[in-house]
Amino acid sequence: MNAPVSSADALRAALAGLLDGLPPKAAAQAVERLIANYRGRTPTDAPVLRDRSDVAAYAAYRMPATFEAVRTALEAFAAAAPGWVPGGHVDVGGGTGAATWAVHATWPGERPVTVLDWAEPALALGRELAAGHPGLRAARWQRARIGQALTLESTDLVTVSYVLNELTPADRAALVDTAASAARAVVIVEPGTPDGYARVLQARERLVAAGFRIAAPCPHGAACPIAPGTDWCHFSARVSRSSLHRQVKGGSLAYEDEKFSYVAAARFPVAPVPARVVRRPQIRKGQVLLDLCETEPALRRATVTKRHGDLYKAARDADWGDAWPPADEQRR
Template structure:
C-alpha cells in the first residue's frame, strides 16, 4: 500500500516547482509542530497547500493510522465493512483502512475543497469506487446513520476544546468502533485522554492501547511508526535519513466484544547485556518495569518485543 501511495503522490507532484512546494511545506510544518488551534481559518487554502501537505504528511499519517487500525483488527471481534472518516484531509485514513479491509466502503468528510480534490485524484484507479467524499464542516456536523468504524485522525488538534467534545459525542451516536489518532506530543496525549473519558461515559470499551478501563498511569503515552522517505520527501524537509519515525497517540474504543491485551509495551525496549527492560501498562491500571534476564524462557520474546506491542501476563518475567 505504501508503494501505491508513493506512486500516486509522485504523479501528483510531477511538474510542480520544488521551490514553491518548499515554501508551503515550511509553513505547514510550523503549524503542525506548534499545534496551532484555529478552527475558523482553513489550514489548506489552495491546491498547492494541499499538495505540500500530502507529500510531507500523508505517508506518516497513513502509517500511524494503519498502526492504530491494525490494533482494532487485532483486539476487536468484528468485521468492518463501513467507515466514516471525519476530517479526512486527502484520504490517509481511508487508504489505511483499505489496506486492511479492501472491500470496506468509506465516506470521507472534509471541509477543504483543495484537500477533497487532491484526495479524489490520488484515489483514482485505487479505491474511488468504494469511496464517497462529503464536503462538510465538522463544526456543524451531525451524526448520520449507524456505521461500523469512525476514524478521526489528526483532527482534534485543529479544534477548540468545546468542538472536540462535540465531535466525539456526535461520533459516539453512530459508531460501533472509533479509532482516534493524534500527534505523539503531551498535548496529543491529553486530548486522547479527554476523548477516552467521554467515550467510556458513553458506554464504549477501550480496546487499545490500554489493557484496562481505569485512569492512565503515566504522564505521556505515545507510540511510533517508522516509514521510508522518498528523495523528494528528504529534499522538502531538509532531511538526511532515508526514514522517519512518526510519533503518535491513539485510542481504539468500541461497543463490540474485545480481546484485551494482557499488558502493553509503553516504550522502546531497552536491550542490555544479558537482559531486556520492558516498561508495561498492566491490566490493573499501573505502569510496571519488568527486567527479563537471559536465563528466562521469555527472554527471546522480550528481545524481539516492539514498542506498542501486547505482552502476555505469563511472559512478564
C-alpha cells in the same frame, strides 16, 4: 505471478506522479507553513489546506506518516477484535484520505466509505489519488464543517486522525460525542506530543462515558495510570521518506519515525492485550527492560533475562507498542 501491491506501495505510487510536477521551492514554503499549523496550539476555524499547492505539499509530506500511524492503531484494534470487519467507514476531517487507505490496508475489500473535510482542494486531490485504488474509487468525498454542527449517519467505523488539534475544546467534545453516537467503533489518532496525548485522553474519557470498551492501546478501560504532567503515552511508526520529504527537511535518511497517540474503542466486546510495551525496549547484556502498561491498571518495568528462555528471545524482538507477552506466549 507478480506479488500483490500493498496499500503503502500503492499510496507511494499514487503520490509519485503528484511530486513530479511540484516546484520544490513552492512545496518547501507550503510544507513549512503546514508544519507550523501541525505543531501549533491555536485552533483554527478556517481550512489549513487552502489550495492545490498546499494540498500537494501536505500529501507529499504528511500523508505517508498519517497512513502509517493510523494503520498501526488500526492493526492494534484489529488484534483486539479478531474476526470483526467494518461494513462501512466514515473518515472525519480526512483531508486527502490517508486513513481510508489505512483502513483498506487493515481490512481489504470494498465497503461504503465517506471522507468528510472542510477543505475542498484536499477532497479533490484525495478523490484523484483514490481513483486508481479498486477499494476506494467508489468513496464519497464530501465537504463538511467539522464541529458542533456536524451530523453523521450510522456506520461501523469512524476514524478521526490529526483533527482534534485544529478544533476548539467545545468542537472537540462535540465531534467525539457525534462519532460515538454514530459508530460501532471509533479510532482517534493525534500527534505524539503531550498536548496530543491530552486530547486523546479527553476523547477516551468521553468514549468510555458513552459506553464504549477500550480496545487499544490500553489493556484496560480504567483511568490512565500516568500521573498528570509527568509523562505521556505515545507510540512510533516507521515511515519511508519521499524525495520531496528528504529535500524539504534536509535529511539524508530514507525513513523517519512518526510519533503518535491514539485510542481505539468499540461498542461490542473486545479483547485488549494483557499488557503493552509503552516505551522503546532497552536491550542490555543478558537482559531486556520493558516498560509496560498493565491490566491492573498500573505501569511497571519488567526485567527479562536469559534464564526466562523463549520469553527472553521474545523480549529481544519486542518493539515499542507491542502486546506483552506475545500472543504465542499467552497461549502457553
